[in-house]
Amino acid sequence: MNKCEPLAIAYLGPPGTYSEQAASFYLNWLKSNQEIEATLSPYPTIAKSLQAIATEQADIAVVPVENSIEGSVSMTMDSLWQLESLRIKLALVLPINHALISCADSLDNIETVYSHPQALAQCQGWLAKFLPNANLIARNSTTEALEGLPQAPETAAISSQRAAQLYNLPILASAINDYPENCTRFWLVAKESTENNGFNPTHTSLAFSVPANVPGALVKALEVFAHLGINLSRIESRPTKRSLGEYLFFLDIEAAVTSPLMVSALAELNSCTEVLKIFGSYSVLTVNSESKKF
Numbered sequence: 001m002n003k004c005e006p007l008a009i010a011y012l013g014p015p016g017t018y019s020e021q022a023a024s025f026y027l028n029w030l031k032s033n034q035e036i037e038a039t040l041s042p043y044p045t046i047a048k049s050l051q052a053i054a055t056e057q058a059d060i061a062v063v064p065v066e067n068s069i070e071g072s073v074s075m076t077m078d079s080l081w082q083l084e085s086l087r088i089k090l091a092l093v094l095p096i097n098h099a100l101i102s103c104a105d106s107l108d109n110i111e112t113v114y115s116h117p118q119a120l121a122q123c124q125g126w127l128a129k130f131l132p133n134a135n136l137i138a139r140n141s142t143t144e145a146l147e148g149l150p151q152a153p154e155t156a157a158i159s160s161q162r163a164a165q166l167y168n169l170p171i172l173a174s175a176i177n178d179y180p181e182n183c184t185r186f187w188l189v190a191k192e193s194t195e196n197n198g199f200n201p202t203h204t205s206l207a208f209s210v211p212a213n214v215p216g217a218l219v220k221a222l223e224v225f226a227h228l229g230i231n232l233s234r235i236e237s238r239p240t241k242r243s244l245g246e247y248l249f250f251l252d253i254e255a256a257v258t259s260p261l262m263v264s265a266l267a268e269l270n271s272c273t274e275v276l277k278i279f280g281s282y283s284v285l286t287v288n289s290e291s292k293k294f
């Protein structure tokens, strides 16, 4: 990164997404706490936001990783495993409030609803109750879903209230997520070589594969943490994509990578896993609605 250039923050666009809200929060934080200027650059997919870091087109990517209702964002996990030399620098937890945006006069006229798969899933109860016959179609992001709404009044999109204001589109229903306490965790990902941001790391994320057809291989790996009294806050499996029934295991751990217990754990883990990748050690910030400044 050129020190004179503002920091380029990649996020899942077009502007107005929840990822942009998380990216804006970080941009404001950088300005007020570290006097660092930054700019926001939208990318069409989560994978492309992360690739922009690997290819040094951008300095930091803000990507959704897990939702309190719907679970993990598989595109983020798969890209992190595939791309080398990326590190998680910080986690941000944001409250998520969805609205139904449409130029239709009433819900009765809506035939199709577009949104990011996570948003469709987070509103499935509401959709089943109020739009039981609508076709639900996935888009790359909640704001990509807004494209074409004015030309097609029989369509609607699930996006944020702020996105409706940004694109001057009407809100037909608000607070439509099935659970009011809907939160999403975002990771801020940079190149391994990037300086730390001053937060003391409290969590570590990693993933590993285990030797094929070894009974108890996963138990052995998990016992490393249990025996050392280290708490795990998430475990998730993803297919290796090599052959059916082979998995990668993603773990979030409540300890910094440099803590003495983790140093012992990682040494032991190395000996019972096949490939082990450490995605970073970072701190978690929870953003409440009032502190989302733009």
Ligand SMILES: O=C(O)C(=O)Cc1ccccc1
Residues within 6 Å of the ligand: 012, 016, 017, 018, 019, 020, 064, 067, 096, 116, 118, 119, 140, 141, 142, 143, 184
């Ligand atoms: O599409 C967006 O706005 C995103 O940033 C992804 C997303 C979708 C739903 C909840 C949280 C993040």
